[in-house]
Every structure is written in C-alpha cells, then in structure tokens.
Amino acid sequence: MTEKLAPIVLFVYNRPWHTRQTLEALANNSLAKDSVLYIYADGARTNASDDVLKEVYEVRRIIREKKWCGEVHIIESEVNKGLASSIIDGVTDIINQYGKIVVLEDDIVTSVGFLQYMNDALQLYQNVDRVMHISGFVPVTTGADRLLETYFLRFMSCWGWATWKRSWDQVILDIDYLFKTIPLQRDYKAFNLNGAINLYRQIEDNYHGNINTWAIRWYSTIFLKKGLCLYPRYSMVDNIGIDLSGEHCSSPDDRYNVELAKSIKVEPVKIKESKYGKEYLRRFYIFGTDSSRKKRIRNILFRIYKKIK
Template sequence: MLAPIVLFVYNRPWHAKQTLEALSKNILADKSILYIYADGPKVNPSIEDLEKIKETRQTIREKQWCKEVHIIESDTNKGLADSIVNGVTNIVNRYEKIIVLEDDIVTSKGFLKYMNDALKLYVDEEKVMQISGFIYPIKTKGLPETFFYNVNSCWGWATWQRAWKYYNGNTRELLNNLSKQADFNTLDFNGGQGNAFYQQLVDNLEGKLYTWAIKWHTSMYLKKGYCLHPRYSLVRNIGHDNTGENCDVNERLTYQLLAAQIQVRKIPIVKLDLIIQRMKEYYESGSKEFHNSLANGKNINMLKKIKRKLQQIKTLLNVYF
C-alpha cells in the first residue's frame, strides 16, 4: 500500500494551487490518497484574510488531485505547528507511514515514487527516522544518489509511526534531556552555527516562538536518528516571498533546480564526512555573499534581505553530528 499524503493549507491560494498541480503530475499520484488539512481564520480576521481562506478552500476543490482526496476544514485557527503535529499524528497512526507537504512545496514528478520506495526499503531500520525530499543546493560532485546524515528537513518529508512516536512537543523536557547529555554543541552543528537550534528551543519555552520542526529535530537527535536525503532535491519551496509563516526571501532556494527522479537503493546507515563538508561550504558561501555586499556598499534593503537569508540558513540548516 502506498503512503498517504498529507497537505496543510491556510490562506495562500496561489501557492496551494502550484503545490497541488505539481503533486497531481507525480508518478503514483493517480494511485495515492491525499488528505488536505485547511486551517481556519484567526480571532478577529480581516476581510482580506477571510477572502484568502475562502479562495484557498475553493482552490483545493478544483480538481481530483489524487486517486482519493479528503478535505478536513477547521472552523478556527489551530496555527501551523498544531495543525501539522495533530494531522501527522492522526494519519500516521492510522496508516503507519506518511508523506507530508505544506502549501508552498512544489514537487518534481518523481517525488512520490522516491518517498514510497524509501519508506518501503527502510521500514524496519529503527535508526532511519525520516525521508527528506529536500537538500540544499550544495556541490554534488562525489556524492552518492542518496545518503544519510542527521537532518530533519521539513520541506517535503516522510516518516513512519515507529519513528514519529518519539516526537516530543514538550520543550522543557527536550531541554532537560539535552542538559543530561551536556551536548548542545553537536545539536548546533558542533558550534558552527552558534546556538541557533538550542536558542530556538529556549525561544519556544519562553513563548517567543511556537514551532514544531525544532522539536522533531531534537527528538530525532536524542534518539540518534538518521534521515535519508537525495543528492538533488525533488522539492522546491516557493514560499520565500515573505508570504510564509517562517520563511523570508531566499533566492538561492527559490530557483533551485530539481531532480526528475531519484533511484533508491539500500545503503549503509552512516553519515558522510563529505556531506558535512559540503554543507559547511554552502553556509560559508552565504557568509561571503553578505560580506561582499558590505564591501560593495549595496543599499540597506539588499543588506536586510541578505541578513534574513543568512539567518534562515543558520536556523533552518538542521545539521548536527
């Protein structure tokens, strides 16, 4: 049986349509079940927000995007974090596996096949806790077609009930468990990115943030879990236009080229020094771009965009070893 797909939408009809159009063109889409969770309006919504929510809900009903489509609409606003955690938990407990998308993730035609192949191949490997369809636009020379390392990208991903049961949404417990290991540096890429991920947990504890991905990231880290990645991305995030809840402008990711298909073969579950090196190079290239802009005296708006880009790389580049 193929894994069910879960898509989370809210108030971005254009983004949702691009995501659904791409998904419908996937190999196996005509054999797959799709669940669409549509979040509801916030308290005292504007007329514009209500119209966008209405248009989004019309959009998701435009076509028969997959073999089966089930729409779950909320009358109230649960927020992205609660919507994803509750929706994933409900569906993965029912089917024991799941493929997860948000409304700004455009997939290549081989995305569903890659996900289903990997879910089947590694179903009994307890150390493998997630399949990712995304990889940053790193240098690919010398990299195998798929590889493992300790990452939980939330841009087009899949998991099993056996792994998701370890998701811990209690930030205080996560911080306490981390303190027992006295290992904050490896959570934060061995200190290479300051304390970005640890700080995200602290911000969640203090109420400055309300996010789910850092908690899944940390839950996997505490279980010493691995994530399978493709050499080339099978997804593109189109939400880097300041419309997303947690995404700023990032042109390097917006125009990333996608792989049509990725072949999945069983490989050893070990992390590669080469991928860690390539990720460091990617991060450092972002730093060079920022410093070069200072030297060239670009305008303040461009500097702000690059600063946001660097911060995004720091906080979303979920690398630890």
C-alpha cells in the same frame, strides 16, 4: 512498487497561489493517481481581516477544484489551530491509520519523481529503526556532484518529508524537557552542525513563548534518539514560500532556490551519517550557494573600496 503507497498529507491555510502551485506539482507526480491525499485546511483567526478571510475561502475553493490525486479527503477546521498544532494532530491521526506518511505544506513544490522517491525510501528502510525520517529537500552549494545518490544525516529537513509510525510515536513535544535536555548532550555541538547554524535558538524561542513551531521538536527527537534522516543528492522539492507570505517567514531568502531532480534512485547505503554530507551541509550554512557567496564577496569588496576611496 508492490506495497501500498503512503498517504500524503497537505496542510493549507490562506495562501491561494502557493497552494495551487503545490497541488499542480503534486498532481504531476508519477504516483499521484495511485495515491491518497488528505488536505487539512486551517480556520481563520478570530480577528482575521477581510482580506485574510477571502484568502482562506479561496484556498478552500482551490483544494476542491479538481481531483488532485487518486483519492482526496478534505478536513476543514472551523477554528484556527495554528500550523504547529495542525501538523502534529494531522500527522498523528493519519499515521495511526496507515503506519507511514508523506507530509507537505502549502508552499512545497515537488518534483515529478517526489512520490516515487518517498515511497521507495519508506519501503526500503521501514524495518531499520535508526532511520527515522526521509528528507526531500537539500540545498545547492559547491560539491553537490560528490554526494552519494542517497545518504544519511542526523540533521532533519521538514520541506517535504516522510516517516513511519514507529518513529513518530517517539516524538517529544515537551519544550521544557527539550530546553533543559539538549544542551546536556555530549554531542550538543552536532545539534547546531558544529556551529554552522544555531538551531537551539528555536528551542529557546519556543520555550519563551516567542514562537510555536513543530519541526524543532521533531528534529530534537531524532537527535536525542540518535536517529538518521535519508537525503537525496539533488533536491526533490522547492520551497516557494520564503517570500514573507508564510506564518514563520520573516525575510525572503534566495539561498534556498534549487533546480529539481526528476528522479532519485533509492538503493541500500550504510546506516551511518555521511561525513561528506554533513560537511556539505555545514558549508552551505556557513557560505551559502556559489551565487550568494559571490554576492557577499562583492559586497565586502565594495565596502572596502568605499573606505579606501
């Protein structure tokens, strides 16, 4: 690695256990000691309970506990900005300084080779305008062994990711515009992985004020710009926050459990969407993992058995 490493930005709030797991894993990365880490700690809500205030305080104690990377900067907010504003503002600030960035939230446990993968990909594709995003997460389902070591999708994953200033400068935050524009696209079906998942619903929920999220805006931008996202064959991150503890997590989901790859070799691949990669992802969202699919089949058979008994 001859180029300067990308800065890492971590967003935390009130989940001490998750934050510690995320930081411990990051510190174990092979490039951690040579990397700069910025930690953005959001402030408590004005009506926060005593328990939440204690959790916010504990998180702020943990992030100061040790030198998690070669250089660590802590930015604490006195007010509650919320996850969407925190990420948009933090990413914009740091990427304007460095031109590239690696982004984590407080529930993303990384592989020991995560930073190597991200920095290799950022360097290799830095001048390829159509490549807008590097994804660290990929779910597990049948056929993973047939994926290339790395491949491109138009679909975006925000669980451990990286990008460049040239891409982030294009981000469309206007939810009214996205609400009206996305359905008018000739390839609108591709936005929802040809019916495998309803992502436009997130735009609708943001538009109607039910939620306020950043990731759907970023994904929509990539989609409208015909951008591509690089993926690894096997996941470099594990989301440990799908346990009802997160701001936008409404139910636990074990479909996303993965075994981390220690390393991914980043070499040039064709700058186009992988047909097999897209079908692989569609298969996951339709059927889930092998174990979750078997569980659903057992439940169906059990219901049939009860009816005929």
